[in-house]
Amino acid sequence: MVTVTRETDHLRERMNRYLDEFLERETAGLAFLGEDLALLRDTLLGFVRQGGKRLRPAFVHWGHRAAGGDPGDEAVLAAGCAVELVHACALILDDVMDEAETRRGRPAVHLALAEHHGGRAWRGDGRRFGESAATLSGMLAYTWADAALLRAGPHLTDAFEVLTRMRTEVVGGQYLDLAYAARGASGPAEAARVATYKSAKYTIEHPLHLGHAVAGGDPRLRVPLSAYALPLGEAFQLRDDVLGVFGDPEVTGKPVGADLRQGKHTWLTATARERAGGYGAALLDHVHDEADVAAARQLIVTTGALETAEERITDLVSLARTALDEADLPAEVVHGLGELADLVTRRQA
Numbered sequence: 001m002v003t004v005t006r007e008t009d010h011l012r013e014r015m016n017r018y019l020d021e022f023l024e025r026e027t028a029g030l031a032f033l034g035e036d037l038a039l040l041r042d043t044l045l046g047f048v049r050q051g052g053k054r055l056r057p058a059f060v061h062w063g064h065r066a067a068g069g070d071p072g073d074e075a076v077l078a079a080g081c082a083v084e085l086v087h088a089c090a091l092i093l094d095d096v097m098d099e100a101e102t103r104r105g106r107p108a109v110h111l112a113l114a115e116h117h118g119g120r121a122w123r124g125d126g127r128r129f130g131e132s133a134a135t136l137s138g139m140l141a142y143t144w145a146d147a148a149l150l151r152a153g154p155h156l157t158d159a160f161e162v163l164t165r166m167r168t169e170v171v172g173g174q175y176l177d178l179a180y181a182a183r184g185a186s187g188p189a190e191a192a193r194v195a196t197y198k199s200a201k202y203t204i205e206h207p208l209h210l211g212h213a214v215a216g217g218d219p220r221l222r223v224p225l226s227a228y229a230l231p232l233g234e235a236f237q238l239r240d241d242v243l244g245v246f247g248d249p250e251v252t253g254k255p256v257g258a259d260l261r262q263g264k265h266t267w268l269t270a271t272a273r274e275r276a277g278g279y280g281a282a283l284l285d286h287v288h289d290e291a292d293v294a295a296a297r298q299l300i301v302t303t304g305a306l307e308t309a310e311e312r313i314t315d316l317v318s319l320a321r322t323a324l325d326e327a328d329l330p331a332e333v334v335h336g337l338g339e340l341a342d343l344v345t346r347r348q349a
Contacts, residue, residue, distance in 0.1 A: 007071070007332075007336065008058055011058060012053070015054045015057045015081070015084075018074070018077040018078075018080075019048060019049065019081055019084060022148060023045050023144075026144050039113070040140075043113060043133075044109075044140060044141060047091075047092065047103075047109055047137075048088045051087070051088070052104065054084065055203065055343070056087055056203060056207045057077075057081070057083060058080075059204055059211065060079050060080045060083055060208070060210050060211040060214075061080065061336075062208065062336045062340065063207060063210065063225060064076040064079075064215045065211075065215075065333050065336070066208070066212060066329050067212040067215035067216070067217025068215060069211065069214065073153070076211060076214060078148050078149060078152040079149060079210050079214045081145075082145040082149040082152070082163060083163075083206075085141045085144050085148060086142065086145045086167060086170070086202070089141040090170055090174075090202075091103060092134050092135075092137055092141070093174075096108075096135060098262050098264070099262070101258075102254055102255060103254075109134045109137060110133075110134035112130070113129065113134055113137075114131075115130075142167075149163055153214055155214055155215070158213035159213040162206060162213050163210060166206035166207075167202075169197045169206075170201075173194055173195075173196070173197030174198050176194045176198070177194045180265065186265040186270050186273065187274060188267050188270045188274060191265055191270040192234070195234070195237040195241075195266070195267060196230075196237075199237050199240070200230070200233030200237045201230070203236055203237075203344075204229040204230075204233040204236065204344070205226055208228075209226075212225065224328070224329070227326075227327070228320045228323040228324045228337060229320075231316040231317070231319040231320045231323070232316065232317065234316050235312075235313045235345045238267060238312060238313050238316070239346075241267055241309065244264065244266070245257060245269075245296075245300060246297065256293060257290075257297070260284070261287050261288065263285065268305055268306070269296075271305040271308060271309070272284065272299055272303045275304065276303050280299050283295060283296055284299070313345055317341055321341060324338060324341075
């Protein structure tokens, strides 16, 4: 029998080929842009193609398998493509809102577009052009997600309901992030709520449900899938928070302490801020150079926030694994989802 690791690797290869073919086909519909197509095409397609591990399509795949789906069914690739395009949209727009400088080790899309503007001495504000063009690129990816899902077989009503819920919640989570920051509501509870809707659910729970829907699965199966997905999604986001502060830039694709410099209000920083009082809050709110990053990291360690986060990740993964063990799922699905639990929460991801 093919091992789960080889199956997951094979899925990634198939997913990349499917994405390539889909993107080329959809881009043909923009031929009317003439010479202006090249920039939009190269920027958006390049961003999607450098998407890394394809975690979300992997969860779509195992949700499909959990519901009895055929691993060779191309419908699961169409659904995975839709999720990847929603993910691309979310990242591009998130970087615009956060004024992020890098993504996946490269300049963020809006900055790459601004540089293109500046390098050709075009009229107007280059940064404004970059942000506007990046927003349109995100909208295009969002639109193409629908086109991808239309190829996902006969169970489209249920599949679109899941995709709509996923997109509604990620947009709502992003709005919560903006609103909490504007109001100064940055405690651990608020940070956890943002993370749940902005990242965790759309990374694990909704892709699992989407794969299940594409396979026409028994609705009752979504309960144990969620019991596994929700704690794992929270653990995934906590690991991402830790890596955003302490991770290796060669692995994360972001500069050292990028989340601290951007002033992101994560569960990790909110816990440190709460424990350190006024001094800690002032320090974390004014991180600019390497010395500030080092001081903020030290604060997070000395307050015990880092240790608490690691303990919580361990506890959440344990909850997810218990739910998986108690679910009535095929052995290969339990193995595959267990492998993904390790992948999304390991210390260098």
